[in-house]
Amino acid sequence: MNDSFSELEKELQELSPAKPTTVLRQQISKALGPQGDLALRCLPEEEKLIPFRIVRKWAIVAGFIFLLSIFGASYYFQHQHSRNLAETPVSNGDSSMLLREGPTPPAEPFKADHSGQALVKAGWKPLNTESVLIELHDEGVIHPSSQPPSKQFRYRYHDTTTFTHPDANSEMQMTVPREGVFQVKLQPY
Amino acid sequence: MPDPTFEPLWKEWFAKHGPRLLLFARQQARNDYDAEDLLQEAFVRIWRIYGHTGEVAPRLVFQAIRRLAIDYARRDIRRQRREEKSEDLNDQERISADWFEMPIEKQERNEQLSSAIQELSSKHQEVVMLKVWGELTFDEIGKTLGIPLHTAASRYRHALGNLKSILTKQPK
Secondary structure (H helix, E strand, O other), rough: OOOHHHHHHHHHOOOOOOOOHHHHHHHHHHHHHHHHHHHHOOOOOOOHHHHHHHHHHHHHHHHHHHHHHHHHHHHHHHHHHHHHHHHEEOOOHHHHHHOOOOOOOOOOOOOOOOOOOOHHHOEEEEEEEEEEEEEEEEEEOOOOOOOOOOEEEEEEEEEEEEEEEEOOEEEEEEEEEEEEEEEOOOOOO | OHHHOOHHHHHHHHHHHHHHHHHHHHHHOOOOHHHHHHHHHHHHHHHHHHHHHHOOOOOHHHHHHHHHHHHHHHHHHHHHHHHHHHOOHHHHHHHOOEEOOOOOHHHHHHHHHHHHHOOOOOOHHHHHHHHHHOOOOOOHHHHOOOHHHHHHHHHHHHHHHHHHHHHHOOOO
8 A cells, every 4th residue: 555545544543443332232132032142152262272271281180190199009009918928927927818728837937047157156146036938839749759749838938037246235137038848748549 | 240151152253343343334324323223233134144153254244234224225114113112222322423432642633533534435435444444355345345356445545545635634
């Protein structure tokens, strides 16, 4: 457009047309009737999309937290189960559960080879020893030569011995792994 | 305060385009009463057809206003209908016939411009209305008024020229 008119055009554009009256809007609303509400359902307003985006963001965060909690819970229960198993004393434990498929484990745990003789020589005195059953493994029926068949079970323990040193007034714990095999002879018929 | 979620979309559309449509209706009609009737009828007609899509091109309403204005001019029965309706309306609100908003700081200049625009011929007025406030292209103006694109552009240039000379003659 001609430059001489651009200033006039700009001035005209700054003029704001008068707004329709409230009465006119009411008349239009009345004239449109229920048809005026049709677009309400067809095209949501821009503002309605904002909460949806927020919900989507929160859904992602919630999903992430949910997955994290599942991993956390599974780790916790796995760890807890291992710890419970490890802390189950052989003598005081629920043997019915542990030995459901096998015979009662020997009342006296197998003696550890590493009994801390070197410590005893150094002045340490053993206070007590606790054996904890770590694992029970059913190895099935074995057929030793010149003997009747037997069912074999393998036990794995942790023997924890507490030593005390009277001179140093201190205590020390020594844990030694131990493995034992228990055989139940089968009566062939 | 009503929940905006349940606000019909036409109200938002009308708040945006209503002022420019009313301005054009005022230019087309013989008086302010007819202008509002024109706008109402044109808008309701178009919105009933296309309103379900949620968006209506203002050009369609401009076009409907113009066609209805021609019909109104041909039929004088509008006067009778208007008188029947006017009994129910608040006359206080309908008295305002200013084509434009008149803020105090620009009132004098705006009045000059408004007066100059109303001095233009009807053909020039409608082209200026559609171009400046209707924000239509010359192609759209041509389709709305039923004239070729070049004629619309030419009319617009002449209208601005006339407007400028009217404003120059006005005492400042």
